[in-house]
Amino acid sequence: MKAAFYTLAGTALFVAQTLHAAPLRVAADPVPHAEILEYVKTIDPKLDLKIIEMSSGGINPNELLASGEVDANYFQHLPYLKDQEKALGKTFSVAAAVHIEPLGLYSHKVKSLAALPEGASIAVPNNAPNLSRSLWLLQKNGLLKLKSVGDAASTLVTPADISDNPKKLKIIQIESPQIPRALDDVDAAIINGNYALEAGLVPAKDALALESADHNPYANLLVTTPERLKDPRIAELAKDLTSPQVAEFIRKNYNGSVIPVEGLKHD
Incomplete structure (x- = not known):
């Protein structure tokens, strides 16, 4: 019995080590999401981030997330996410609210x-x-x-x-x-x-x-699964995406067309 226990424990440890050795896979729209993630790689090089750009009208990033082909996605707002949860019969988790793209x-x-x-x-x-x-x-x-x-x-x-x-x-x-x-x-x-x-x-x-950015319910989100929400790499990426450095990058590069959530008025 002890041998079996140690075998299972060793397997679990190996899986955990393998998981954390692998890149963090994030599906994102090319603009501005992938561009923002590329900037994150420059300010946090220790976070091994693999950005998977989604072409317009291509595969649904939420389906990729549900199937385990990516660890997170960054492209959608909360009302769209809730609609997707109903359509796919899945539950996802929000790790961070990052920016507004006014319609x-x-x-x-x-x-x-x-x-x-x-x-x-x-x-x-x-x-x-x-x-x-x-x-x-x-x-x-x-x-x-x-x-x-x-x-x-x-x-x-x-x-x-x-x-x-x-x-x-x-x-x-x-x-x-x-x-x-x-x-x-x-x-x-x-x-x-x-x-x-x-x-x-x-x-x-x-x-x-x-649209006005203030009191706007359509912030673009970093989304993952409830299980992966516990992954410290997700927490680190969420912290990076909501950092003052990223907010400043968004302000400088998108001139009001993309607006960081930081500093906005909320309901």
Whole structure:
């Protein structure tokens, strides 16, 4: 019995040593997430970090996390994560809230919201959290009214919740990564910050309307599994991502298009 116990204990120790000898695998969108992680590697070289960049419209990073192919991911906000947990039947854990990418309304055809014509086509993300977020942004900027009382942080809405649409806007739902490519085919489009940056847009300058970062419930998160949350490497990466050095890197490199959570006003 003792021999069996020592064998099991030795196996567990070997597995633990192997786990901590391996790189910490983090799936991330190329911009800005992977760029921020690359900076983390320069300020914390002892953290053996393997960054796995996710191409637009590719494999779901949450599926990779659930299957054990990565140890964490960094690309999503909490409402999207909660929606994913329901869709995948999985439970994930938030290790850190890092930055805000304000959602923006962009156009290649008009220069202002007032110039949007009657019947204008507006492309919006087709996933429930960002669709809702888009409709709240349109209401905030006076382009439509919603039946629902509440706010973007607590109330999911759909086009069925529109009570007043004075410009008769046509809401066209498209997969988030594809929306920048649709800009020439619609009058305007609401684009997530990371996809806007990847497309060469500068949200702080190019957006006709932009979410406020203060009291914004859509902070991008470092996400892992409940089991891996105990991994000290995850804790170290979370500490790095929320450090003053990373906050300053974000401010200097993204000029208000990506905003560190540090220093923001919260509800």
